[in-house]
Amino acid sequence: MNYLSDVGALTRKDLLLQLRARDTLPAMLLFVAAVFVVFHFSLPAGSSRLAASGLLWVAIVFTALLALGRAFVPEREQRTLDALVLAPCDRSAIWLAKSLATLAFLVAAEIVALPLFELFFHGLHGSTVAGVALADLGICAVGTFVGATAVVTRARELLLPLLFLPLAIPLIIGGVGASVVHGPGRYLGFLALYDLLFALLCWAAFEYVVVE
């Protein structure tokens, strides 16, 4: 119960900080809408559904990257990670709370982005939405872990995408697969397995990335 209460307190703090900063969500919305508009005019008329699916996933991953890049900004600027690490809560609670807050913003951006995608490209199906939902979990779990690793380095802006994008490749493969094949079960199962494995790894290893 204490663990959940710690995660609740930390998630509330993360949501409050991001909402008050008023930069993450507007930036994500603007970015994802701009990507769709650009691709709408740059893709040749009559482009395949496969191409449209691919660009949806590119847009999602890069939009998530915006949120992940902002996730540890308060801790970096005010060095408050030290206080959180020193607190008696399980250190994985810091990772879980940050992942949940990032997930909330990503889902909020997708609530706008997915209808926009349907408007521009007409390629949205139930399996795509299920793929996006599963991929979101993996993106936030892995991205938050990588963000915590990068935040203590000088080259953090470079390191986050360099570490995160290769780790997100299986999510893109699974997501695109679930979006375009007739029987998406195998791909959705793959995404769920990725989420489970990487969430466990990040949960167990987080402690070691926040202590010098």
Place this chain on the structure above:
Amino acid sequence: MIAARGLGRRFGDKRVLRGVDLDVGDGAFALVTGPNGSGKTTLLRLVAGLALPSEGELRVDVTRDRIGLLAHDPLVYRELTALENLELYGRLYHVPERRERIGMLLERFGLWDARHERVAAYSRGMTQRLALCRVLLHEPQLLILDEPYTALDAQGAELLDAQLAELRGERTFLVSTHDPQRVRALATSELSL
């Protein structure tokens, strides 16, 4: 409570702490002095458990929930109010009667009237007072204070003096400062780096 033998820490090729021996018993008030770059902050971070030693042995006989660290930075969120900051830490430390304790500390450090203001609007001195509230909130057994008088005005410094004098003997202190005269009278031992 704290025992270190041959303690050292390096960052890459740079050695910032070397061969430190330290013994701090329960209820002691240990003063750490030294010029800039001598490793005072690194030593305090090692004792707090925020960093691991590169060499030597360190034993700290107190659990994380009984440590209070006042660092160079106040370790509070600028976009939260004083009350929200203390609520957050109070929850994480599972402080009993949290609201009453927070109210008492804010009153004592003269921040009650500004409790609903965001820390971003605070002066540096007010922020340091809030940092002291954060450190004392969970009534830690081991107080690690890195330059505690930084940015405090005369009234704030007197409040801190009174607090240190009140807790001396009941709690264990490890204090680093550039101005040892201020707390030397309280100190039971001194380590010069």
